[in-house]
Amino acid sequence: MNKPRYDVGHLCMLIGLVGFTLWYLSDAIRVSFTVPNLLLILPVAVAILILALAELVMSWRGGKLFEVVDDEPVREILPIILLFAAYVLSLPWLGFDLGTILFVAIFLRMKKETNWYLVIGYSVGFGLAIALFFALMLPYPMPMTFLPID
Amino acid sequence: MIDVAASASALSMLVSSLTPWLIVIPGIIIGLIFGATPGLQISMAMAIFLPMTLYMDFLQAMLFLTAIFTGGSFGSGIPAILMNIPGTSSAIATAFDGYPMAKQGKHNEALGIALASSVFGVLVGYLILFMMIQPISLMVLKLGPSEMFMVILWGMTLIASLRGEYVLKGLIAGLVGLLIGTIGFNEIGMARGTLGSFYLFDGIPVIPAMMGMFAASELFRIANKQFIVENKASRKVELRKIAQGCKMAFQSPLVMLRGCLVGVFVGAVPGVGSSVSNLLSYVETKRRDPDPDSFGKGNPKGIVASESANSTSEAGSMATLLALGIPGGGATAVMLAAFAMHNITGGPQFIREQTDIVYAIIFANFAQVFFLMILGLLFIPLLANIIKVPMRYLIPTVLVLAVMGSFGLTGNFVGPFTVLAFAVIGWLMRRYGYSVPAAVIGILLGAMAEKTLLHTYQISGGDISYLLERPATLAIIGLLLLSLFGRHLLALMRFSMHKMSSAKN
Structure with missing residues (x-):
């Protein structure tokens, strides 16, 4: 059986985590756009988005974005x-x-x-x-x- | 300051009758069973057996409850080592190296290390409590939300150090975990991320999430193996090797002592306690070790660091309970209920007027240490046989235990559904190189971090100079920076001194 040549799982996982972060941040903002409500959530969400962008760029440049994971059945x-x-x-x-x-x-x-x-x-x-x-x-x-x- | 007369009175209370001791052994066994069963919490055991203490006098009741506490604090490390399921959040770091050791066939040694470290931790913790109960309680009184936030921030720096192979992915996992930890109502009554479901108003249940991410996701990965340890010869349960493990624990005395110190002081901080202390101790040990990369792959020092810290935390939380009447967590909250049942109020007045009782509780815990050692050695060979069970039987058994245990924790189906959801998330995270421990730490500390940060903001009015007026906060910031950059600073100093001396020559 031929092994797949690429795996979109890395990208999907990253998109999933970023998607959750954006959804959660928007939900928190919808509830209340005040400092006490966003005191922790906003900086953490911004940090995640920056880190995710960095991860995307680095794994793309390193050729790991579509790397096949085949260590488990x-x-x-x-x-x-x-x-x-x-x-x-x-x-x-x-x-x-x-x-x-x-x-x-x-x-x-x-x-x-x-x-x-x-x-x-x-x-x-x-x-x-x-x-x-x-x-x-x-x-x-x-x-x-x-x-x-x- | 030690009160000699009260010490003598306490000793006479304990040795004049055999009755107080009769309930210690059953207490430790109950603690061991509840601690070692995933999903059954130590606080649950204490709550179930609390009504029994109505028929005991106050000292006996406290001996019984602290015996459950002592047994449980060690017991929770057993499933962490054998099944990668930390029985409680205080045994998270035990699983980091304990489970890899078990997979290498070193389960006997790992359990021995955990037992010796726990026994030593309880002993040192109560010794520190005996000598410093008043200073500790005064210290705790001075801690405000800003100090607590800094302790949590210190714990959160673990996320960076648990990165494993991929730095960025580790940080992303930890921070996403933090966000998940804040789901539900916050302190000011805002509900975020609940999707309108009232089941999520209290947030994501942490222990079921932990069970799913650590245990279930790992079981999926190894579903094709015949046994946890493939080599038949390595599956033997040997008391000799368990005893060797006990000896191995004492080969890292500095790690053990550091764990004890972290445990007793962090354990005294209400709400933070052993959940953070085991992680702090683990990361400090990893950071200071000449071979940090060996951690997470079965380094015995990792178990020593975690178990010594979480066992010492018991004494720390007892300090807060006895001296201030403030429970540090679920277990001490049940003890506070026992106080109320016997018409006793913890606090400075209690310590002043009933010093002999306080000392009697502490002395009895010294003796409990020996009971724990003996009972632990008797129980470990029984429990270590898990390693001999074929995976096709072990996997469904552990999954069922996790599901029922999580139902027990939440009282509804939110627990089992959480295990399922986080098992899948954990499996995907492992598969694509995201750190599961970092995510779990984030989930564990998220709500705590937000609460303390909010309290700090409310007290300071948003003025950052408030922190400069808090010497304890500054001290903790100093410790945090030292633990982060101390090594680099030391290396820099050595380099410049070397440069200066070579310039002189």
Whole structure:
């Protein structure tokens, strides 16, 4: 498989950070254009913009702006990130017990754990035990499917 | 000034009965468990067990709570070393070198170093507290927002020193972190960057953000590995190596002592405390070391610096609590509640009238140090077995712990969502060479920096000459400049002296 010749990630990351800074500064100015409100935010935001410009120029001149980063297998990492995102975002509906059991079981299968007894045993055992532990220790209710909420 | 009669009375209180000691061991174990479990805070443990102190007398209650505090301050370093998750913000710098050491198969030594540094830190901290409780409390009284801002600014200079490979990217990451740290309502009631969501009114929850950036993003990166330590022989848990680690900690006595001094004085500053002291101590050690580039790659001195400072901070925050009745952080705030439950008010009058009780608390902490050493040595081999767990089991386990722990911290789904968002941000930052520790420090200090800067502005009326009237502020500025340029100044002086002597010859 051919490796990509350039990576726009560096540029996108820089644009993302500058974009956040500009949005946050404009939001702070919109709330109140006064010294107490902007005392820290304005100088910090200006410093970020100057540094980002310097970084852009230097990495462009150094030929690093589109340098390919190939020290990690993104194709294998992205499904894990997506699985983790699905786990976290589904917790309010699935509850901590069922959500955790499914997350751990799918993760083990993704990582090629072939022993089904281990997959089911560990995901159910760990999922229920950890959910119960936190439910008992924390002073507020945790959403659950099987275990009691309080 | 030491009151000899009160010391004798305190000693007799402690040795006349076994009862006060019965609650110390359970206290340390509770602290160790809560500190070592990501997401469970020391202050949470103290709050949960606070009602139990109703059935104890005041001294016993304080011994129990300080035992939890002591156990927890060491316990939080364990996940920092083994999983790259600092149990609390006071163990951030422990992860910088502790986790790389664990990845190199030196987890036993790293845990031993952390234990010895913590034990020594608690001992020295309470020794300083015993001798200097009154001067420390007077010093804290003189600190205003301008001094606190300077201490935070000192902490923020870390951003520049944690740059790693890319200077500009490190600074950008740190400053963006600072902005993120100011999201939410500020002191004058302005809500910025909340997108209209009331969940963000209190700002971004720092510890879940830290869990996401440090732990989850790192776990994504190493998801393809079979074990944290690939070499099977290096995965062994050996008490002998843990003991070796304890010895290694004492091979850097200056680092340890500097950590203790930074810890006790910065720890005494309310609101700043151990969160900043471990970072300050770490950066000072790195700056003064002949091989600063080895830090962040598994240098044992990094663990010594961080753990000695965060453990000593306990004594610093106790100084503020006992002498002024001001809690320095969550843990001492719970202790203040214990004071109230026993109808006791901390402050100069308390120190004057109940000196024997104050000394008894301090002496009991000397003894707790030995309990911590023994219990730590018993617990570490159990916990170090994490290194033997295959990554396909460890990764989902740690991610679940981070998610549930973050729910525990916020009490709603803001915590888990924050872990997720910052895990992705952290992964992208690592991938493109932006310093994750710098961003985390920025997030941690952002709100504090803005609050103290605003208070300074309000008090001074915007007149910068106000700073010239504050000798303590000037002293801290001096220290800050010295820590930034001291080395260069020394090199310049040496160079000019060398030039002069060669001109004479």
